Structure formats: C-alpha cells, structure tokens
Amino acid sequence: MNTSDRPHPSRDLPRLLRARSRRRGVASVEALVVLPFFSVLFFGLVYYGATIVAQADAEGEARSCAWQYSMENCDTVPPGCGSARFSDAPGKASDDAVAAALSAGEEKLGGQPNGGGVVSVIEQRLGSALRDVFGRAKEVDSSRTVARPPLFGGRSITVTGRYRLACNLSPQTAESVADAAWKRLMP
Numbered sequence: 001m002n003t004s005d006r007p008h009p010s011r012d013l014p015r016l017l018r019a020r021s022r023r024r025g026v027a028s029v030e031a032l033v034v035l036p037f038f039s040v041l042f043f044g045l046v047y048y049g050a051t052i053v054a055q056a057d058a059e060g061e062a063r064s065c066a067w068q069y070s071m072e073n074c075d076t077v078p079p080g081c082g083s084a085r086f087s088d089a090p091g092k093a094s095d096d097a098v099a100a101a102l103s104a105g106e107e108k109l110g111g112q113p114n115g116g117g118v119v120s121v122i123e124q125r126l127g128s129a130l131r132d133v134f135g136r137a138k139e140v141d142s143s144r145t146v147a148r149p150p151l152f153g154g155r156s157i158t159v160t161g162r163y164r165l166a167c168n169l170s171p172q173t174a175e176s177v178a179d180a181a182w183k184r185l186m187p
Helices: 009-071 092-108 111-133 174-186
Strands: 085-088 137-147 154-164
Touching: 009 137, 009 154
Parallel strands: none
Antiparallel strands: 085 137, 137 154
C-alpha cells in the first residue's frame, strides 16, 4: 500500500474546511431566498383562514336572524339582529306559484281559454292575496369586516352572508281571517 494515497490531516484539512464553508454558504443563501416566501405563505394562510371564519360567522348570523324573523311572521326584528339588514325577497317564485295555481284552475274548468273568464276574475280579486300566501319571503344580509395584513396592502375587506326564508303565518282567528278577506275583496 502506498502511503501517498492515504488522507493526511495536515494536508487535506484546509480543503475539507473550504468545502464545508461553501456548503454552509449555499444553505444561508437558500434560507434567505426561502424564508420570505414561507413568511408570505404563512401570513396568507392566516389571513385566508380569518376571512373564511368571518364568512361563516356572517352566514350563521343571517341564517339565525332569518329563522327568528320568520317565526315572528316577519313583523318584528328579533333581539340581537340589529346589525342585520332585512329586505323583501324577489317575487319570482311567488309569481310562478300563482301562475301554476291559476293554470291548474283553468284545466279544472274544462280547458277553456282563461277558464271562461273565471280565472281572470280570480286573478283580479285574489291575485295579491295568493302572492302573499305563496311568496311572502325575506332576505337577511349580515356582514363582517376582516383586517387585511399590511403585507397584502392593508385596509380591510367586508364579507357578507345572505339567507332567504319565507315568513311563517301568524296564528289567525276566524274573525281575523274574515276581516282580512273582506278587506282584500272590497278595498
């Protein structure tokens, strides 16, 4: 065995130390490049999570307030729902339901066009009452504000939740039903 092939500590140590310091330098550069990327990724995930939680809270409040409002016949705003906005829901569903009810009545009357005039009379006299029964609905909107981190431009965003629900009918007595029918027929 040749002794010149064996590593010699005094001769090979500087070369090994230089190789180790180069590897350490590469790791430092990698850390300087990757650390900001992971920081942005982390803050983005935290911000996104806060936005999702705020959205779920807004939707939960809108759903809860809509159910409470519906149980009160859409007459009084329930306690704890002061920040929610209540509005009339679009009436397409009620118009479709009234049209379906009237066309079913037309078929029962022998299929004559317009039921021989009976359907138009029903539409004139009871159309608004039928729309109230079939489609009195409310939409409830609730919103939450989420602060955006300065890294993403600062300021804040608003997320909203919306829920639509038909109003329950309030309990009626025979006298109140007759009075309401009379007021509808003879305004």
